[in-house]
Amino acid sequence: MNASRSARERVREELTREITEIARSQLATEGAAGLSLRAVAREMGMVSSAIYRYFPSRDDLLTALIIDGYTAIGVAAEQADAASPPDDHAARWLAVCRAVRDWALAHPHEYALVYGSPVPGYQAPQQTIAPAARAATVYGKIISAAHRAGALDPPGVCPPPPESFRPDAAALRDSVMAEVPDDVAARAVAAWAALFGMVSFELFGQFENVITDRGAFFEHAMRCQGRLTGLPA
Numbered sequence: 001m002n003a004s005r006s007a008r009e010r011v012r013e014e015l016t017r018e019i020t021e022i023a024r025s026q027l028a029t030e031g032a033a034g035l036s037l038r039a040v041a042r043e044m045g046m047v048s049s050a051i052y053r054y055f056p057s058r059d060d061l062l063t064a065l066i067i068d069g070y071t072a073i074g075v076a077a078e079q080a081d082a083a084s085p086p087d088d089h090a091a092r093w094l095a096v097c098r099a100v101r102d103w104a105l106a107h108p109h110e111y112a113l114v115y116g117s118p119v120p121g122y123q124a125p126q127q128t129i130a131p132a133a134r135a136a137t138v139y140g141k142i143i144s145a146a147h148r149a150g151a152l153d154p155p156g157v158c159p160p161p162p163e164s165f166r167p168d169a170a171a172l173r174d175s176v177m178a179e180v181p182d183d184v185a186a187r188a189v190a191a192w193a194a195l196f197g198m199v200s201f202e203l204f205g206q207f208e209n210v211i212t213d214r215g216a217f218f219e220h221a222m223r224c225q226g227r228l229t230g231l232p233a
Helices: 002-030 037-044 058-082 089-106 108-115 126-132 134-148 163-175 182-203 214-229
Strands: none
Touching: 002 037, 002 058, 002 108, 037 058, 058 089, 058 108, 058 126, 058 134, 089 108, 089 134, 089 182, 089 214, 108 182, 126 134, 134 163, 134 182, 163 182, 182 214
């Protein structure tokens, strides 16, 4: 009985994996808005009603793909950070930036799903929040560690953040940037947003006929953002 149930579970896991792999290939050809459970079932040779046992709706399948994407980019960030010297906060920041860019270039359609335009009619459920925060948590730990070590030395070119940012900074301290003061949190958020802005510009073609050596320019831009946050040059 137990062996039989285990075999059924393995079959279900394998079919679920195959469904999500085919769905990812659909992202490349049809985009997230064109994702279709019926089309996935047709490619697998299943009757359309059978696929609903695994994913009751298109949105459930989208949610699985989104969680997979956020998880993958979070793992890439975690591994890059873990491979860097713990006391070299600037090196850790740059390693995470490179890992995000490398993952995005290797998985452009999955990146577009999680960081591109919202899918019409789709509302992301609560279960996507923790995976979405995974990479940001890595970055928050870097900034928190640099602050505790007294390693942050911002260049002094930024005005203080607006008063309205105070509750946001408090929430960030509670979630991903423990002990970090408001001004550091504001610069850190701006740098994090700049990272994904750079990646998106490169991935979605805004650098065409503008930036030739995008790898070198990305490196320069992320060093600048790190410096603006207060990390050593």
